[in-house]
Amino acid sequence: MSNPFFKKQGPFNILEVLKILKINHDNIMNKKQDIHDVKDLLSSSTNDITFFHSKKYKDVANKTKASYCITTNHLKNELPKNCVPLIVDNVLISVSLITARFYPEAVNDNFDDTVADITKTEFKEKVKFGKNVLVGKNVVLGTNCSIGHNTIIEKNVSIGDNCSIGSNTVIKNSLIGNNVKILDNCIIGKHGFGFFPDLIKNLRYPHIGIVKIEDNCEIGCGSTIDRGSMSNTVIGKNTFLDNQIHVAHNVKIGENGIIAGQVGIAGSSVLGKNVKIGGQAGISGHLKIGDNVQIAGGSGVIKDLPDNSKVMGYPAKNIRQFLKESK
Amino acid sequence: MSNPFFKKQGPFNILEVLKILKINHDNIMNKKQDIHDVKDLLSSSTNDITFFHSKKYKDVANKTKASYCITTNHLKNELPKNCVPLIVDNVLISVSLITARFYPEAVNDNFDDTVADITKTEFKEKVKFGKNVLVGKNVVLGTNCSIGHNTIIEKNVSIGDNCSIGSNTVIKNSLIGNNVKILDNCIIGKHGFGFFPDLIKNLRYPHIGIVKIEDNCEIGCGSTIDRGSMSNTVIGKNTFLDNQIHVAHNVKIGENGIIAGQVGIAGSSVLGKNVKIGGQAGISGHLKIGDNVQIAGGSGVIKDLPDNSKVMGYPAKNIRQFLKESK
Amino acid sequence: MSNPFFKKQGPFNILEVLKILKINHDNIMNKKQDIHDVKDLLSSSTNDITFFHSKKYKDVANKTKASYCITTNHLKNELPKNCVPLIVDNVLISVSLITARFYPEAVNDNFDDTVADITKTEFKEKVKFGKNVLVGKNVVLGTNCSIGHNTIIEKNVSIGDNCSIGSNTVIKNSLIGNNVKILDNCIIGKHGFGFFPDLIKNLRYPHIGIVKIEDNCEIGCGSTIDRGSMSNTVIGKNTFLDNQIHVAHNVKIGENGIIAGQVGIAGSSVLGKNVKIGGQAGISGHLKIGDNVQIAGGSGVIKDLPDNSKVMGYPAKNIRQFLKESK
DSSP states (O other): OOOSSSOOOOOEEHHHHHHHHTOOOTTOSOTTOEEOEEOOTTTOOTTEEEEOOOGGGHHHHTTOOOSEEEEOTTTGGGSOTTSEEEEOSOHHHHHHHHHHHHOGGGTOOOOOTTOEEGGGSGGGGTSEEOTTOEEOSSEEEOSSOEEOTTOEEOSSEEEOSSOEEOSSOEEOSEEEOSSOEEOTTOEESOOOSOEEOOSSSOEEOOOOOOEEEOTTOEEOTTOEEOOOSSSOEEEOTTOEEOTTOEEOTTOEEOTTOEEOTTOEEOTTOEEOSSOEEOTTOEEOTTOEEOTTOEEOTTOEEOSOBOTTOEEETTTTEEHHHHHHHTO | OOOSSSOOOOOEEHHHHHHHTTOOOTTOSOTTOEEOEEOOTTTOOTTEEEEOOOGGGHHHHTTOOOSEEEEOTTTGGGSOTTSEEEEOSOHHHHHHHHHHHHOGGGTOOOOOTTOEEGGGSGGGGTSEEOTTOEEOSSEEEOSSOEEOTTOEEOSSEEEOSSOEEOSSOEEOSEEEOSSOEEOTTOEESOOOSOEEOOSSSOEEOOOOOOEEEOTTOEEOTTOEEOOOSSSOEEEOTTOEEOSSOEEOTTOEEOTTOEEOTTOEEOTTOEEOSSOEEOTTOEEOTTOEEOTTOEEOTTOEEOSOBOTTOEEETTTTEEHHHHHHHTO | OOOSSSOOOOOEEHHHHHHHHTOOOTTOSOTTOEEOEEOOTTTOOTTEEEEOOOGGGHHHHTTOOOSEEEEOTTTGGGSOTTSEEEEOSOHHHHHHHHHHHHOGGGTOOOOOTTOEEGGGSGGGGTSEEOTTOEEOSSEEEOSSOEEOTTOEEOSSEEEOSSOEEOSSOEEOSEEEOSSOEEOTTOEESOOOSOEEOOSSSOEEOOOOOOEEEOTTOEEOTTOEEOOOSSSOEEEOTTOEEOSSOEEOTTOEEOTTOEEOTTOEEOTTOEEOSSOEEOTTOEEOTTOEEOTTOEEOTTOEEOSOBOTTOEEETTTTEEHHHHHHHTO
C-alpha cells in the first residue's frame, strides 16, 4: 500500500475497529491497544491491522508482524501466533470498511474545495498559465511548465519540470515526472471503478493509491487514468498515449509504450516495456503482458501474453494464425 | 411522449398544420379546429394530432382519440372514423416537422443562455460548489449536494439529495434521483444522434424526451448520456457506469447494472436488471436484453438476449460456445 | 503541404540547414543560398528544400524544382541535376527536424496565450456567447453563431455563418464552414499522434496541416479531430459524427457521411462520400474506403474497400459472408 497523499485518521482503539467489523471482543487480550494503520501482510508492523483473503498469500501471511488480521475461518491457521485472526464473511468488504475509516477522503472524489485561482498562489510567477486555472493545497510544480485554460490541479499533485498540461484537464492524487505532456480534457487520478455490488446500494471501496506518470510521457486528449486502490497506477517513462484512452486502477504500463486511440486497459493489468497497442484494442483485467508485445488494433486480449508476442483478434491470438484463419 | 421540460408552442389552427405538411385542406370539415399537441396514438386526445407509420401499431391505431393522424395511403384504413388521415410520403419526417413546430427548442441544443453564476442564485447557501459553476432556469437541487468547478447545470434539471457532481460536466433536460454521483467531463441530456439523412442538409428531429437517472447511480468520467426523442433515456437505480461510456437516446437500463469502461449502447435498446457488461462491449439499437444478462468485454450484441444469458464475441453468442470455437 | 496558419520562420542559410541535418558542407556550391521553406517534391520552388523517401514518388522527384532534397543514397540518382541530394539515414526524421525549424509552433500544442475573454473583443456584438468564452488572435467568426460556456476558440480559426459551438470545447487551427454544429467537450485541431519512437525520448514531428470541416456538418460530444501533419484533416459537407468519435491526422471523410458513436479512424485514411459507419467500428490507417460503403457497428476494417461495399466483422468482410460464417 502506498498513500503519500491521503490524510490518515486514527489511531483507533481496537474495540472501535471490532465494532466496525461487527466482531465480538471477548477474545481480545489487550483491549487498550491502538491500531495505527491498515496495511498489507508484508508491510504491517505491530500496531497495524492487515488482511489475508487468499491461499496464494500463505507464505507471506506466515510472517506478518501485524497484531490483527482480517481473514476467514478457513485461512486463520496460516497466521503466526503474534497475530490475532479476526474472522469475517467477506474479507475484502471488511477491509474496505476499515480502510474507509482510516482514509475517509479516499472513498469519494468530491471536487477539491481547497483550490484557489492560480493568480492568487505562489505559482503565478513560476509557471505559464491560461485563464481560470485552479490549484489545490499540497501541489508542487516544477520549472518551465505551462498549464492551459480552465485546468484544475487539485490537491496532492506533484508535477516535474518542462511539463505541458492542456486546457479543461483535471489532475488529482498524481506524481508526474519531467517533460510530460498531458493534453486537453483529461481526467487523471480519480478513483477507479471499484466497489462491492449490493442489491440496494453498491459499496464503494477507498482508493488510496495514486497515478504515477514518469518522465517524457504524453497523454492524449480526453483520456482517463484512474488512481490505484491499494497500489498505484503507473505509466512508464517515454510512453505515449493517444486520444480517448482509458487506463483503469492499478494498471502498470512499462516504458516506451505506444498506445493508439480509444484503447482500454482494465484494472490491475501489468504491461511490460516497448509494448505497442493499435487503436480500440482492449485488455482485460489482472493480466500480465510481456515486453515488446504488439497488439493489433481492435483486438481483445483475455489472457497473459509472453514477451515478444504479436497478437490480433478477439480473443487475441498469434497474428499469423489469426490472419490465416480469417481469410 | 413525455415532455416535462420543453416549452410547448401553440395551439395551432389545423390549416397551419396542413400547410407545414404540404397537404391540401379541401377534405377538412372543421377548418377552425385548433391542434394542441402532437402525441402518440395511445395518449392523444380530441385536440391532438398523432401519427401511424407501421402495421405493428394497428391495434392501437384502431382506438386513437386523435382528430388527425399523419399516415400513409397504405395504412389509413386502420384508423377509426373520428380520425382524419393525413397522407404523406414519409410519416416520420412529417412528424418531425410538426413536433419541431410545437417544441422548437427541442431541435437544437444551443448553449443555455439563462444560466447565472451559482453565487448569484438561491443555491449559494444550499449546496457546496466549486469555482465558475453555472445554473440555469427551472433547476431544482436537493440537500447535501456538491457541484464541481466549471460545471454547468442548464435549465430544466432536477437533482435529488446527497448527489455529487464532478467538474467540467454539463447536465440538461434531466431528472436525477438521490445519492447519485456523476463524475467529471460528462455530458448528460443533450439531443440524440437522430436525424433524417438528406443529400443536401440532414433534417434533425426534435428530442422531447429527457434523461432520468435513478437513485444511487454512478456515472463515470467522460460519459455521454443522450436524452430521448419521443420517450426518455433511463438509468435504473443503483446502476454504475464506468468512464467514457456512451448511452444513446431512448435507451433504458434496469436497476443494479454494472457497465465497464468505453461501452456503447445504441439508440432505443432496453436492458433488464442486474445486467453486467464488460469494457468496450457494444449493443446495437432497438434490442431487448433480459435480466441478469452478462456480456463479456469487447463483445458486439446484435440481437435480443433472453434473461440469464452469458454471451461473448461478435456477434455475441453463448460464452461457452464462443470460447470453444475460438480455440 | 498547406499551412495557412502556422507562422513560418526563416529564411535560413543553407549552411544552417546542413548543420541541423549534421551534413558536411564541402560539396555545396552556393554557400550563401537562403532556404525559404520546406515543401513536397511537387510544390517546391528554387529556394526551397524538399524530401524524397520512397520509390513511389520517383516520377515526381524527377521534376522537382527544389535546390536541395533530403533523401537516401539509394534514391539520390532519381533527382534532376538542378537538385542537390542531401543524404541522411532517416529521411522523415530529418524532414521533421527541418520542418520544426521553419514552423516551431507546429510541434507543441501548448495552450494559446493570445486568447482574451470574448467580452473584450470585437465579437461581443456579433455572436451569441456563454460565460467565460475565450477567443485567440487571427480568428474569424461568421454571422448568427453561438458559442457555449467555457469554450476556447484558439488562434488561427475561421468559423462560417450560422454555426453552433457547444460548451467546454477547444478549437484550434481549423477552417469551419457554414451551418456547422460542434457539440460539447470536443477538441478540434490539436496535433496528431505522430512521432518518431526513440528509446530515450520520442521525437514529435510538426503538424502543419489544419482541420477543415465543411458546411452543414455535426460533430458529437467528446469527439477529437486531430489536424494534419503535412496535409489537412477534412470532414466533408453534411457529414454527421455522433459522440466520442476519434478522427486522426490527415483523415479525409467525404460528404454525407453518417458515423455513429465511438468510431475511430486512424491516420491518413480517406473515405468516400455517403459512407455509413456503425458504432464502435474502427478503420486502420492509410486505407482508401470507397463511396457508399457501409460498415457495420463494431467492425474492424484493415484493408481498402471498393465503392458500395457492405462489410462487417474483424477483419471486416462482406456482410452476408460474415453473418453466414458466424452462425
